[in-house]
Amino acid sequence: MERAQRRKLLDKVMAWFMRLSIAGSAGILVLILAIIVWRGLPGLSWELISQPPEGSFYLGGGGGVLNAILGSLYLALGGTLLAALLAVPVVLYIHTYAGKSRLANALRLTLDVMWGIPSIVYGAFGFSLMILVGLRASLLAGIITLAFVVLPILARTFDEVLMLVPKELRESTLALGTTRFEMLGMLLRQTLPGLMTALLLAFGRAIGDGASVLFTAGYTDRIPESLFQPVASLPLAIFFQLSAPFKEVQARAYASALILTVMILGISLLAQIISRRVGRHVIR
Numbered sequence: 001m002e003r004a005q006r007r008k009l010l011d012k013v014m015a016w017f018m019r020l021s022i023a024g025s026a027g028i029l030v031l032i033l034a035i036i037v038w039r040g041l042p043g044l045s046w047e048l049i050s051q052p053p054e055g056s057f058y059l060g061g062g063g064g065v066l067n068a069i070l071g072s073l074y075l076a077l078g079g080t081l082l083a084a085l086l087a088v089p090v091v092l093y094i095h096t097y098a099g100k101s102r103l104a105n106a107l108r109l110t111l112d113v114m115w116g117i118p119s120i121v122y123g124a125f126g127f128s129l130m131i132l133v134g135l136r137a138s139l140l141a142g143i144i145t146l147a148f149v150v151l152p153i154l155a156r157t158f159d160e161v162l163m164l165v166p167k168e169l170r171e172s173t174l175a176l177g178t179t180r181f182e183m184l185g186m187l188l189r190q191t192l193p194g195l196m197t198a199l200l201l202a203f204g205r206a207i208g209d210g211a212s213v214l215f216t217a218g219y220t221d222r223i224p225e226s227l228f229q230p231v232a233s234l235p236l237a238i239f240f241q242l243s244a245p246f247k248e249v250q251a252r253a254y255a256s257a258l259i260l261t262v263m264i265l266g267i268s269l270l271a272q273i274i275s276r277r278v279g280r281h282v283i284r
Contacts, residue, residue, distance in 0.1 A: 033261070036258050040254035040257055041258065043253075047062065049065070052067040053067065059246065060246045060248045065256050067221055068237035071224065072235075072260075074139055074143075075206065076203050076204075080146075080150060080203045082143060082144065083146075083148075087152075087154040088154075090107065095187065111151075111155050111156050111159075114151065119149055119211035122212045125148070129141075137217060138227060139224045140227040142213040142216045145212045146213065148212075149212050153198075153205055154198050157194075157197070158191070158198045161194030161198065162187060162191055162194075193276075200267050200274070207264065210233060213233055218230030219233075220232055234259065
């Protein structure tokens with residue numbers, strides 16, 4: 001009897017602990033958003049969003065962060081697409097040809113290790129690679145470096161999605177006489193919602209990364225017109241504005257952070273919407 005009571009008490013304690021953990025996690029998110037909105041909303045203006053910075057912008061002059069907004073979009077889009085070109089074939093190979101072999105386990109371990117490498121290390125690697133090939137700080141160098149950052153995120157997320165495809169569906173597809181290469185089409189159709197979500201999550205990760213592009217993308221007040229020109233990004237724009245000794249510039253830093261937060265939240269919401277709508281056509 002006492003043992004049963006202890007089990008019930010332990011169950012109640014763990015349930016309350018999990019509820020407190022959920023409330024704490026939600027509270028942290030609400031606190032972060034509240035501070036960003038509270039500090040950033042007063043400095044937000046149409047000029048900040050729609051115009052590039054003027055010469056004295058970081059000294060309290062006019063202009064905005066349009067160059068950083070577009071630069072972040074260019075970097076994130078290019079890095080995500082390049083990472084997808086590498087990650088999707090690797091993951092499809094694991095699930096169609098490698099199976100449960102040692103090679104598949106080695107590939108997953110490699111991706112997990114890459115996921116754990118700090119962004120600043122990727123930035124240092126990208127900088128060394130630039131010196132090796134004679135490439136200057138540019139949009140192209142930033143895209144290549146960001147691709148390495150989001151590649152493991154995209155690959156492992158897509159890998160987990162492919163694991164949800166029923167084994168019976170794969171076996172019945174092969175039983176109909178299809179080749180493993182032809183089965184790729186079925187896998188892509190079944191995992192399209194998950195793939196779209198993985199792409200958007202990788203894009204959200206890339207657009208908010210500042211350490212990897214610190215050494216590789218450079219920084220400029222202009223909007224780049226080619227892949228070989230330096231490019232600004234919102235995380236670095238926020239850093240430079242917060243480092244300025246002027247309160248007006250620091251206020252615009254929080255406004256820039258608010259813009260970046262809204263962009264990331266919008267991407268996350270879009271991922272959920274696409275996943276639900278496209279997921280209606282998936283066989284469970």
